[in-house]
Structures are given as C-alpha cells and as structure tokens.
Amino acid sequence: MTISHFGAVLLFSLFTSVIFGITQRSDPRMMIRFGAFCFVLFVGGTIAASWLMWLIKH
Amino acid sequence: MTSNVQAPARTAGKTTTMPAALILLAGWLVPGAGHFLLRKWIRGSLILISIVSMFGIGLALKGKIYSPNTAELLDMLNFAGNLGTGLLYVIARVFDLGQASVQVAIADYGTKFIVVAGLLNIISAVDAHSLATGRKAS
Numbered sequence: 310m311t312i313s314h315f316g317a318v319l320l321f322s323l324f325t326s327v328i329f330g331i332t333q334r335s336d337p338r339m340m341i342r343f344g345a346f347c348f349v350l351f352v353g354g355t356i357a358a359s360w361l362m363w364l365i366k367h
Numbered sequence: 368m369t370s371n372v373q374a375p376a377r378t379a380g381k382t383t384t385m386p387a388a389l390i391l392l393a394g395w396l397v398p399g400a401g402h403f404l405l406r407k408w409i410r411g412s413l414i415l416i417s418i419v420s421m422f423g424i425g426l427a428l429k430g431k432i433y434s435p436n437t438a439e440l441l442d443m444l445n446f447a448g449n450l451g452t453g454l455l456y457v458i459a460r461v462f463d464l465g466q467a468s469v470q471v472a473i474a475d476y477g478t479k480f481i482v483v484a485g486l487l488n489i490i491s492a493v494d495a496h497s498l499a500t501g502r503k504a505s
Contacts, residue, residue: 310427317476320424321483324417328487331410332494335504 322351387499394492396453401495414491421484422455425465430477432456432465445478451485 312320330344383390383405394401398418402411426432433446449456459465469475497503 310424311473312424312428312476317428317480321421321480324421325483325487327413327417328491331413332490 318352318355322348322355326351383499385499387496390499391492391496394495395451395488398453398455398488398491401492402498405495405498407495407498414488418452418484418488418491419455421480421487422452422459425477425480425484426459428477428480429466429469429471429474430479430481431467431469431474432459432481434460445482448482448485451487451489452481453488456485 326344326348329347330340330342334340334343385404390401390404393404397415399411399413399415402408402414431445433442433449435446436442452459465481466474469478494503498505
C-alpha cells in the first residue's frame with residue numbers, strides 16, 4: 310500500500326478526531342463540534358507547519 | 368468560614384451494574400468493547416472502526432510492530448503504545464504481521480499509525496471506565 314503524505318495526514322486526523330470527539334465531550338452535538346475542531350486543527354496545523362518549513366528552507 | 372461556592376456534581380450515577388474494571392479491561396482488549404457493554408453502540412462502533420482502521424493502515428504501510436525490549440527508551444515507549452491495542456497486538460504478534468524494522472520512509476508513518484492507535488484505544492477504554500463509574504455524565 311502506498312499513500313501520499315497529505316492522504317496520511319487526512320486519515321490520521323480523521324480517526325484521531327473521532328476518538329477525541331467521543332472521549333473529550335459528553336453531549337453528542339459537542340462531540341461532533343469538538344471532533345471537527347480537532348480535525349481542522351490537525352490538518353490546518355500540518356499545512357501551516359509545512360509552509361513554515363518551506364519558508365525556512367527558501 | 369462558610370462558602371456559597373458549590374462543588375460541581377461529580378458523580379452522574381453509575382450506568383451499569385458491571386464492574387468498572389471489567390469494562391476498562393474489555394475496552395482495552397477489544398476497541399470499543401467497553402462502550403458496547405454500556406450499550407453505547409454508535410460510540411463503540413466509531414471507536415472500533417477508527418482503531419482497527421488505523422491499525423490496519425499501519426500494517427499495510429509496513430509499519431513496525433515492537434516487541435518487549437530494554438534496548439532504547441523510545442523503543443520501550445513505542446512498545447507500550449503498541450500494547451495499547453490489546454488483542455490486535457496479540458494477533459499481529461501471533462501471525463507475524465508488521466515489519467521487524469522500518470525499511471522505507473512511508474513505513475515510518477505506518478509505525479506511528481499503529482502506536483497512536485494503541486494510545487487512542489487506551490483513551491477510549493478509560494472513557495468507558497469513566498462512564499461506568501459515573502465520573503463522566505454520558
């Protein structure tokens with residue numbers, strides 16, 4: 310199996326956010342919100358860190 | 368001196384008659400099993416799918432399965448993370464799944480997927496335990 314770096318980020322973020330959402334909140338609606346929040350932070354943080362590394366290199 | 372500040376209600380009441388330790392153990396051995404025992408079917412299913420998928424993707428990416436060792440601190444920590452997957456780890460060891468060492472760059476991702484799957488499973492098992500004891504509301 311091969312996977313792109315971004316694909317790995319998306320899969321990792323998805324599964325991790327699901328678990329975080331379920332375990333860190335009590336109300337189902339808040340679970341979804343927190344899970345989505347974690348997902349956006351994971352993916353956004355990775356993209357931001359990637360650009361930062363690109364800027365450092367160039 | 369008295370205070371009007373009230374401590375938050377900590378106990379939401381037990382949700383099951385089963386021992387909380389049993390739920391913790393079940394949640395560790397089989398991802399989502401703790402929630403299944405508490406009749407939280409959707410949460411249990413999502414946990415099961417997430418953990419098993421992460422573990423499976425890790426294996427498919429030729430991730431490393433750590434064995435008990437005293438070599439390096441990071442190896443021991445990774446082994447502890449692997450152990451968090453419960454029976455999935457046992458199955459992987461019995462059927463000799465996973466790689467003994469990381470040989471390609473993408474396999475490092477796989478190794479991390481497997482380790483994190485174990486850590487997330489521990490969080491899930493503790494969550495089921497908290498639900499059983501009433502520490503977590505619902």
